[in-house]
Amino acid sequence: MHCIHKIINITQRNLQVFNKVHKRSGILLQNIICRLNHDSEEYLSEEDEKKQNAYVKIISHYLGIAVGGHRTFILQPYIKWGRDKKRNTSPELQMAEAVALINTLPNWCVVGTKYSPLLTLQRKHLLGTGAIENLKKDLRQCSNPTAIFISTNQLKFVQISELEKIFGLPVYDRYSIVIHIFREHAKTAEARLQVAIAEIPYIRKKIFETCITRSGAINVTEETKLLLDSKEKKLKNELKKLQQHRRIIRSHRKKHSFSTVAVVGYTNAGKTSLIKALTDDNSLQPRDKLFATLDTTAHQGILPNRLKILYMDTIGFIQDVPETLIEPFIVTLEDAMIADVIVHIYDVSHPDMKAQYQHVQQTIKPMLDARPIIDVANKCDLVQSDCIPKDAIAVSAKDLTGIDLLRLKIQEILLASTGLLSIRVRVKAGSSAASWLYKMTTVTNTESDPNDVQYLIMEVIATAVDIQKFKKFLKE
Known part of the structure; x- marks a missing residue:
């Protein structure tokens, strides 16, 4: 299964922008956005100090310690042939991503790399005797390595144990x-909650696999079992609260007809940079790191027809990670997946673009039903034009190439998919009807009636429900 991730977090600068937007049905768009920010500490587990310290020790022992960093040697295994051989990428491209993962962690660095062609990843020691001896030589030639990163989905814990001994x-x-x-x-x-839940299956499996006796019995203390079970139960209860909160947010957006556009893509494809370009929000600070965006954020944008929408920034995808790592993030990922339009951005200049694109598509399509997807080939300035797929919109989020074209495409698809209508209405200037339209719809253009200057011709975007409400208002 593949990776995804997401959560809603609105900065104070965002809120200052939203303070200026118009009211709709008596509720500020800002108020709806504020509800997306749920940084309440209620999601932090409140265990007593003894249990918390015990759990921290378990995590440190079974998950390893990242603080302080490591001088890391990377081993990139790959299947040479057969059903499990990866055919849309290469060991070299996989190694490049492994190096990027290590460089993302503070104070971690790569001191050596090695490829390992295998027939299977299931052997107890993973590697054969000869390969182990060669790896020992490589490690001795490195400058003081302090950790080994084997860049594969998830090792069996007996493999980790044996390799650490060797x-x-x-x-x-x-x-x-x-x-x-x-x-x-x-x-x-919210982010800490979902990460904590993602840790539990890994830790539990490692504890159980490494505590199996020769007779096959699992030698784990009852205290440890209860500690893990109670921790997981509490976290999942908090996740249910988060899920309920998300449903409330979605119902408010739906009730007040706020259109949303979710921007999804592989990690570091340029999602945040694209949203910054689309919204002109200078408070956004994209970072050239994997998983720089872990929380989902919402940002107001305006389309060429003056329709105000929300762009949803999301956590990135990555290949070759287990399903259990993703499951907790599905709760917040749903916020993006129910958006009116999905923008799939990918780095068209990346050497592993094909595999990254396919990974994201395979992951999101089962969640979307028939929801429209716009493919956006980012960093088009770094490749020849014939390298860009014909069905994608070529953009450079950095120098704003193609951004206006993308806005028009989003507008076109949004109007078609949401049932929003663009209509012309003749009303008296300064009348309550004109005020109603300004308050309850999106006014895209206003001009005087050439036949009677006391009247206005207003072009508005509204739902069918809004139009019926307006007709009823006129009769009152």
């Missing part, structure tokens, strides 16, 4: 490295 160094797989990145980037209570 090399005398802590061993990490992709699950544990990505978890450490999430922990580093989780700043809100």
